[in-house]
Amino acid sequence: MADGFEPRLTAFVCNWCTYAGADLTGTSRIRYAPNVRIIRFPCTGRIDFMLILKAFEQGADGVIVSGCHPGDCHYTAGNYHARRRWMVFRRLLDFVGIDVERVQFAWVSAAEGAKWAQLVNEVTEKIRALGPLEEFRRLPMPGVQPIEVM
Amino acid sequence: MEALRAKARELLESRTVQVVVGHEQGSVPGRPRPVFVRKIEDVDRLVAGEGGTINLAVYLLKPEVQALGRPALVADPAALRTVLQLASENQIRDGALVALALDDGRLTELKDLAAIEAFVAERPAGLPAEDQQRIAEIEAMSREDRWTWWLEQFSRCLKCYACRAACPMCYCPRCVVECNQPQWVPAAAHPRGNLEWHLCRAMHLAGRCVGCGACARACPVGIPLDLLTQVLARQIEADFGVRAGTRAKADYVLASFRTTDKEDFIR
Amino acid sequence: MADARTLRRESLARWFEAIRAAGRRILAPRARGDTTAFEEVTAPSEVAMDCVQTTLSPKAAVFPRCEELLRYERQGKDLRVTDPPLQPPETVLFGVRPCDAAAMEVLDAVFSADPPDRFFQTRRARTTVIAIACTQADAACFCTSVGLSPGSTLGSDILLTPTDGAGFAADVLTDKGRRIVELCPEAFGPAVAAQERRAVLAQVPVRFELKGLSDRLAALFDREELWVDQSLRCLGCGTCAFVCPVCACFDIQDEGTGRSGARLRCWDSCGFSLFTLHASGHNPRHLQSQRWRQRVMHKFSYAVGRLGRIACVGCGRCSRACPADMNLADHLQALAEAK
Numbered sequence: 001m002a003d004g005f006e007p008r009l010t011a012f013v014c015n016w017c018t019y020a021g022a023d024l025t026g027t028s029r030i031r032y033a034p035n036v037r038i039i040r041f042p043c044t045g046r047i048d049f050m051l052i053l054k055a056f057e058q059g060a061d062g063v064i065v066s067g068c069h070p071g072d073c074h075y076t077a078g079n080y081h082a083r084r085r086w087m088v089f090r091r092l093l094d095f096v097g098i099d100v101e102r103v104q105f106a107w108v109s110a111a112e113g114a115k116w117a118q119l120v121n122e123v124t125e126k127i128r129a130l131g132p133l134e135e136f137r138r139l140p141m142p143g144v145q146p147i148e149v150m
Numbered sequence: 151m152e153a154l155r156a157k158a159r160e161l162l163e164s165r166t167v168q169v170v171v172g173h174e175q176g177s178v179p180g181r182p183r184p185v186f187v188r189k190i191e192d193v194d195r196l197v198a199g200e201g202g203t204i205n206l207a208v209y210l211l212k213p214e215v216q217a218l219g220r221p222a223l224v225a226d227p228a229a230l231r232t233v234l235q236l237a238s239e240n241q242i243r244d245g246a247l248v249a250l251a252l253d254d255g256r257l258t259e260l261k262d263l264a265a266i267e268a269f270v271a272e273r274p275a276g277l278p279a280e281d282q283q284r285i286a287e288i289e290a291m292s293r294e295d296r297w298t299w300w301l302e303q304f305s306r307c308l309k310c311y312a313c314r315a316a317c318p319m320c321y322c323p324r325c326v327v328e329c330n331q332p333q334w335v336p337a338a339a340h341p342r343g344n345l346e347w348h349l350c351r352a353m354h355l356a357g358r359c360v361g362c363g364a365c366a367r368a369c370p371v372g373i374p375l376d377l378l379t380q381v382l383a384r385q386i387e388a389d390f391g392v393r394a395g396t397r398a399k400a401d402y403v404l405a406s407f408r409t410t411d412k413e414d415f416i417r
Numbered sequence: 418m419a420d421a422r423t424l425r426r427e428s429l430a431r432w433f434e435a436i437r438a439a440g441r442r443i444l445a446p447r448a449r450g451d452t453t454a455f456e457e458v459t460a461p462s463e464v465a466m467d468c469v470q471t472t473l474s475p476k477a478a479v480f481p482r483c484e485e486l487l488r489y490e491r492q493g494k495d496l497r498v499t500d501p502p503l504q505p506p507e508t509v510l511f512g513v514r515p516c517d518a519a520a521m522e523v524l525d526a527v528f529s530a531d532p533p534d535r536f537f538q539t540r541r542a543r544t545t546v547i548a549i550a551c552t553q554a555d556a557a558c559f560c561t562s563v564g565l566s567p568g569s570t571l572g573s574d575i576l577l578t579p580t581d582g583a584g585f586a587a588d589v590l591t592d593k594g595r596r597i598v599e600l601c602p603e604a605f606g607p608a609v610a611a612q613e614r615r616a617v618l619a620q621v622p623v624r625f626e627l628k629g630l631s632d633r634l635a636a637l638f639d640r641e642e643l644w645v646d647q648s649l650r651c652l653g654c655g656t657c658a659f660v661c662p663v664c665a666c667f668d669i670q671d672e673g674t675g676r677s678g679a680r681l682r683c684w685d686s687c688g689f690s691l692f693t694l695h696a697s698g699h700n701p702r703h704l705q706s707q708r709w710r711q712r713v714m715h716k717f718s719y720a721v722g723r724l725g726r727i728a729c730v731g732c733g734r735c736s737r738a739c740p741a742d743m744n745l746a747d748h749l750q751a752l753a754e755a756k
Contacts, residue, residue, distance in 0.1 A: 049353055050334065050346065057342060058674070070409060080407035081391045084390070087413050088404065091385040092349060092378065095288070097297025106417040119417065135297050139342035143490055143677030146501060147340050149305075149483040176742040177556060182651040183742035198476075203740055214649060214705050279512075306449065308659045308684065310481060315654035316740050328691050337668050338483040338683035368740035370472060370656045372450045 014067035024113030032117035045078025062127035071104035168219025202407035207232035222234035231395025316368035357403030421608035428604035435601035474662035518572035520662035543583030648709035655686030657735035
């Protein structure tokens with residue numbers, strides 16, 4: 001584990017619940033780890049599994065995915081579809097050797113400002129303990145590392 | 151084999167079908183290849199399909215083959231499961247084909263989807279022991295070793311898309327990798343592009359793969375990519391109680407849900 | 418200017434060492450599971466000498482599966498575009514078959530058409546081709562039908578012909594070849610009699626008449642039923658084009674973000690359904706039969722007019738690798754004999 005390593009987290013969250021919840025965290029003046037970049041989606045059902053991979057490829061050490069609690073989806077069922085998708089995708093990630101602990105899933109409602117802060121803090125510490133994600137350094141990025149495959 | 155040829159002759163002569171999609175002797179002994187018999191005099195080219203590497207159901211959705219007319223499909227159990235899965239995805243109408251099921255050398259004519267369902271139900275397809283063994287070996291590796299192993303497998307990938315071409319379930323006229331606004335999955339054969347392709351394909355087949363293995367047999371560089379879809383198929387059956395290729399009417403597992411789906415990793 | 422010598426098998430290791438000590442990498446057939454491809458080797462023991470033909474061709478050494486053409490990087494408000502450093506290592510391709518060596522000449526013709534392709538030419542200039550003549554062939558081989566043979570020297574810098582179990586006759590054909598021999602001259606002995614060599618070469622039956630083939634094919638262009646019949650089982654993947662030592666169609670892919678990216682060149686195949694899709698949405702080759710016809714016509718008819726040669730060397734890889742068993746020699750024979 002590198003000294004002074006600051007985890008870089010990407011969060012994919014739904015607009016109606018978790019994003020609003022994160023807003024509440026802010027308006028409530030609750031301080032939490034600044035390591036996360038939050039990306040807003042209309043619904044967790046819109047989160048393509050490839051986005052998680054691409055976040056890792058572009059330098060994220062950990063990913064948070066969060067939305068409305070089951071039964072509370074603004075679009076009625078988006079989060080149910082998301083849940084199934086994540087159950088399947090997680091299995092695939094594990095099978096090819098990606099640490100599934102680096103992707104954390106949660107239901108955070110618009111009222112759960114405190115939960116959002118706690119979630120980010122916990123995930124930040126978890127990823128800090130896991131260390132920087134090294135595996136994806138073996139996948140050269142265009143313009144950043146040379147790409148030639150014989 | 152004689153029963154197959156006799157049946158083919160009968161179906162063609164009565165014009166019940168216009169083409170019999172089956173196997174003929176190929177370039178390599180013991181490896182029959184697809185044949186499309188339209189004339190009675192060609193019926194004798196039909197042979198049993200053991201050792202064939204193609205899932206013949208892949209031809210059912212090809213416009214070039216559909217143009218030949220109503221087909222009879224010489225089908226092993228995997229091809230029959232494929233027909234059911236394609237039907238559940240509204241790609242095949244009931245009565246669109248006659249299936250000539252070949253199982254253990256015995257021929258059974260299946261005239262509609264209900265008959266195919268019943269036939270398939272009597273032959274539950276578990277994961278072959280060899281595949282179970284290979285999956286177990288991979289799962290026994292440490293996570294880091296698994297990653298290294300899979301990257302090494304994917305490093306051989308040429309992006310020839312033989313896996314996609316051989317898969318009957320990959321019938322999108324424009325595959326995700328062929329869309330470039332945006333280029334969501336890289337088309338080039340570099341490590342990231344190969345990883346993204348194989349993971350994306352596995353997910354797009356999740357709950358749809360019937361385990362025919364044609365993809366892995368088609369791969370010119372021997373990547374065991376059928377293991378990816380098989381692992382997901384097993385997980386889906388465990389989590390959601392469904393398996394592809396069992397019913398002619400079924401919901402796509404990732405487009406449906408139960409409020410009681412259970413997982414243990416969402417806080 | 419050919420210079421004939423002998424090379425004993427035991428001397429190969431010493432020669433390899435000398436080549437590597439001189440800073441050159443050696444690419445040779447290596448087995449990986451059930452397939453073989455040209456990969457870096459350090460010693461002759463790593464070379465899969467006994468395969469009739471490798472699964473993948475050596476063209477990747479001069480025409481990689483994926484390479485950068487340019488890079489860009491945002492620096493403040495500016496966008497900096499740079500050429501990637503094109504410094505391929507000096508390479509010796511060892512254990513190439515005479516068909517693959519001949520394929521290098523076809524690639525030379527393709528990539529020297531105006532404007533000359535410096536990516537290919539830089540790599541090609543630094544590649545020395547050491548071929549081993551064929552003492553065995555299989556049913557997929559058909560080099561003799563396209564004007565080549567198991568002992569052909571076309572495209573080779575050095576041709577090694579196995580004489581008996583113990584060694585090779587070595588024909589040093591070019592200056593490039595001579596330079597590699599001079600790295601370890603003690604590994605070589607004086608020439609052997611020509612008759613001895615011819616006896617060990619594989620017999621490859623001629624499958625179809627080459628003379629007039631390109632015109633005969635042109636006359637068959639509109640015979641749709643022929644092309645449809647042959648291509649019904651074709652799945653439209655890129656395997657044949659990618660394993661072929663001659664096929665050189667490529668795609669340009671721009672990849673990157675707002676911060677940085679690269680323009681890449683990667684292999685493409687005329688067999689893909691969207692290969693000729695126009696921006697308008699029209700696809701002149703929307704049926705597999707049209708794409709199959711294109712493949713055959715390009716290699717056996719159009720190339721003769723454009724490059725002065727058949728764009729196929731009869732290596733048989735396409736037939737061996739094709740998942741649907743589209744045996745090219747069989748199809749060509751049928752076309753050549755079509756009424």
